[in-house]
Amino acid sequence: MQHGDPPISLLRQLYRTMVLIRRFEEAVADHVTAGEIKTPCHLYIGQEAVATGVCSTLDREDYVWGGHRSHGHYIAKGGDIRALMAEIFCRATGCSEGRGGSMHICAPEVGILGTVPLVAATIPLAAGAALASKIRNDRRVSVSFFGDGATEEGHFHETLNIAGLYRLPMLFVCENNFYSSHLHLSERRVCDNIDSAGQLHGVPSVRVDGNDVLAVRDAAMGAVDRARNGMGPTLIECRTFRWRGHVGPSWDMDVGIKRKDDLKQWIDRDPIRLLREVLLARGESPEEVDAVETECGDLIEDSVRFAKNSPEPDPGQVLQHVF
Amino acid sequence: MRTLSYVAALREAHAQLLSHDSRVFVIGQGLWSPWYAGGSMQDLEKEFGRDRVIDSPVSENATTGLAVGAALAGMRPIVFHPRMDFMLLAVDPIVNQAANWSYMFAGKVKAPVVIRAVINRGGEQGAQHAQALQAMFMHVPGLKVVMPATAYDAKGLLIAAVNDGNPVLYIDERWLYAESGHVPEEMYSVPIGSAAVRRRGRDVTIVATSIMVKESIAAAEVLSREGIDCEVIDLRSIKPWDRDTILQSVARTRRLVIADAAWHTCGVAAEIAATIGADAFGLLRQAILRITLPDVPAPSSAALEPFYFIGAADVVSAVRRMFCGPLK
Numbered sequence: 001m002q003h004g005d006p007p008i009s010l011l012r013q014l015y016r017t018m019v020l021i022r023r024f025e026e027a028v029a030d031h032v033t034a035g036e037i038k039t040p041c042h043l044y045i046g047q048e049a050v051a052t053g054v055c056s057t058l059d060r061e062d063y064v065w066g067g068h069r070s071h072g073h074y075i076a077k078g079g080d081i082r083a084l085m086a087e088i089f090c091r092a093t094g095c096s097e098g099r100g101g102s103m104h105i106c107a108p109e110v111g112i113l114g115t116v117p118l119v120a121a122t123i124p125l126a127a128g129a130a131l132a133s134k135i136r137n138d139r140r141v142s143v144s145f146f147g148d149g150a151t152e153e154g155h156f157h158e159t160l161n162i163a164g165l166y167r168l169p170m171l172f173v174c175e176n177n178f179y180s181s182h183l184h185l186s187e188r189r190v191c192d193n194i195d196s197a198g199q200l201h202g203v204p205s206v207r208v209d210g211n212d213v214l215a216v217r218d219a220a221m222g223a224v225d226r227a228r229n230g231m232g233p234t235l236i237e238c239r240t241f242r243w244r245g246h247v248g249p250s251w252d253m254d255v256g257i258k259r260k261d262d263l264k265q266w267i268d269r270d271p272i273r274l275l276r277e278v279l280l281a282r283g284e285s286p287e288e289v290d291a292v293e294t295e296c297g298d299l300i301e302d303s304v305r306f307a308k309n310s311p312e313p314d315p316g317q318v319l320q321h322v323f
Numbered sequence: 324m325r326t327l328s329y330v331a332a333l334r335e336a337h338a339q340l341l342s343h344d345s346r347v348f349v350i351g352q353g354l355w356s357p358w359y360a361g362g363s364m365q366d367l368e369k370e371f372g373r374d375r376v377i378d379s380p381v382s383e384n385a386t387t388g389l390a391v392g393a394a395l396a397g398m399r400p401i402v403f404h405p406r407m408d409f410m411l412l413a414v415d416p417i418v419n420q421a422a423n424w425s426y427m428f429a430g431k432v433k434a435p436v437v438i439r440a441v442i443n444r445g446g447e448q449g450a451q452h453a454q455a456l457q458a459m460f461m462h463v464p465g466l467k468v469v470m471p472a473t474a475y476d477a478k479g480l481l482i483a484a485v486n487d488g489n490p491v492l493y494i495d496e497r498w499l500y501a502e503s504g505h506v507p508e509e510m511y512s513v514p515i516g517s518a519a520v521r522r523r524g525r526d527v528t529i530v531a532t533s534i535m536v537k538e539s540i541a542a543a544e545v546l547s548r549e550g551i552d553c554e555v556i557d558l559r560s561i562k563p564w565d566r567d568t569i570l571q572s573v574a575r576t577r578r579l580v581i582a583d584a585a586w587h588t589c590g591v592a593a594e595i596a597a598t599i600g601a602d603a604f605g606l607l608r609q610a611i612l613r614i615t616l617p618d619v620p621a622p623s624s625a626a627l628e629p630f631y632f633i634g635a636a637d638v639v640s641a642v643r644r645m646f647c648g649p650l651k
Contacts, residue, residue: 096428099426099428104427106431124389124391128389128395128400129392129395131389135393155384158380158382159382161382321429323563
């Protein structure tokens with residue numbers, strides 16, 4: 001990794017966020033395996049550098065939109081961990097009060113107005129929030145996170161065109177993890193060229209190593225700066241890999257040898273280990289770096305305890321929240 | 324008393340909303356065209372700027388999604404579909420997203436968006452420029468549906484829809500654009516969920532939607548000359564709909580006819596018939612009649628249209644049928 005000399009405090013902060021996401025997702029996986037979590041969980045393990053790098057460039061008021069695999073976006077944007085874990089346990093204290101589960105989470109206080117699992121559905125919504133910012137001239141930026149599968153939807157192409165045309169203050173962040181459920185990119189596209197989709201619509205596009213948090217952050221910083229200054233949207237393709245199955249805690253060996261080989265290569269490029277090496281090279285001691293593990297572990301343990309001790313939603317309220 | 328046409332009332336409602344609320348903007352196809360929106364948006368972009376009256380690319384899905392996203396982010400958008408048929412390309416943002424949003428997030432984030440869609444039947448336009456799909460959207464929890472039948476309601480329901488706080492599908496009818504009526508100059512709201520009795524009568528209640536209100540009033544005049552006194556109720560809101568007003572009327576007339584210029588199966592008329600049939604079973608002298616379109620797409624040829632679309636004559640013959648049977 002070669003990114004000039006980012007301040008050590010920033011590196012520590014990025015490292016902490018990535019570890020927090022990793023340990024959170026591992027805790028979720030354990031509780032799914034134990035049968036205590038039943039809502040379908042799409043784990044972010046392996047992709048932590050993308051949410052972490054992008055969200056590190058945003059302000060609290062900026063908008064973040066996600067999909068079915070958004071625990072990492074929520075945590076990176078600063079959403080409350082207890083409310084997230086409680087929602088994954090479908091409890092009354094969850095961020096969506098048990099109406100959402102893992103796939104419908106929100107933290108409006110930090111700009112997450114909702115993530116939903118319909119593939120690509122939040123791409124135009126993100127553009128709408130960006131349009132709101134443009135009309136109000138409030139300099140907020142809207143970030144749409146989506147997977148490579150979403151680029152096969154009309155939502156993506158229609159929204160790229162409109163966002164380019166109206167110079168909307170937004171980022172299209174494609175987390176290309178090469179698999180849409182069980183299908184490899186090569187089984188869904190003629191060309192491995194997601195980053196070129198922007199050019200057709202006048203949207204500057206860049207491809208980055210999605211496992212290099214500093215590379216992601218650099219790309220996002222440029223894009224956020226352009227968006228805030230009225231220069232319109234940017235498409236960033238972050239090439240990364242999810243370690244677990246499309247849904248659930250399995251290591252997804254069922255989709256074949258090809259993925260097994262891929263997985264080994266990507267685990268060798270663990271985004272957390274890559275940043276750990278940078279921290280050590282910058283003179284941090286292993287003890288200093290690993291101290292964050294205890295802090296994150298405590299936070300997650302607390303969130304699990306909170307979730308388990310929280311009440312189920314009140315059946316008397318099942319009809320609420322619709323006129 | 325000031326009189327305005329339905330279309331001028333629509334334009335005035337947009338202008339007043341844009342002028343009084345900086346959160347309001349309009350996006351959709353044809354908004355800068357002198358004819359596309361039938362005069363309902365005439366020159367609004369000149370008055371309020373092209374940043375707030377946005378003529379869009381041919382992307383129903385994305386423009387509707389943009390409107391929904393902007394609503395989630397605190398705006399009060401109106402997204403315009405010059406034909407209801409075109410809106411079907413935007414079902415995901417309307418049904419999956421806007422309608423569900425409040426529930427999915429326990430009311431913490433809402434989607435106060437207005438989706439305006441136009442019905443324009445006839446004129447040899449055929450199957451993809453004439454559909455009246457209110458029932459499909461009435462089916463969806465979280466979505467309100469309104470259909471103004473008068474100039475007064477065209478304005479008052481649009482203002483109510485924008486201020487409602489929930490996603491509202493606002494369906495206007497091109498064939499009513501020239502109809503005139505009393506329209507106050509000030510901003511006012513027509514409450515969503517309340518029907519209006521347009522004609523008092525003793526013998527039969529006709530509940531009608533949109534253009535069928537006008538047609539039913541015309542039918543009632545014909546029938547009154549035959550000694551049948553019809554009460555005509557303008558439903559105005561398709562969802563929620565005003566059960567009480569209909570029940571009160573049926574309690575007096577003890578007969579119910581429902582006229583909705585849309586397909587028969589699972590239609591608005593079916594829903595009202597099932598509900599009133601259950602709630603007023605003991606009051607009804609006769610089976611409830613539905614006057615609807617056949618379950619067939621709209622034809623283009625002017626030779627076929629009169630055998631497909633419905634109007635006053637269909638209401639007259641249905642009510643006559645009702646009174647030809649044995650009176651209990």
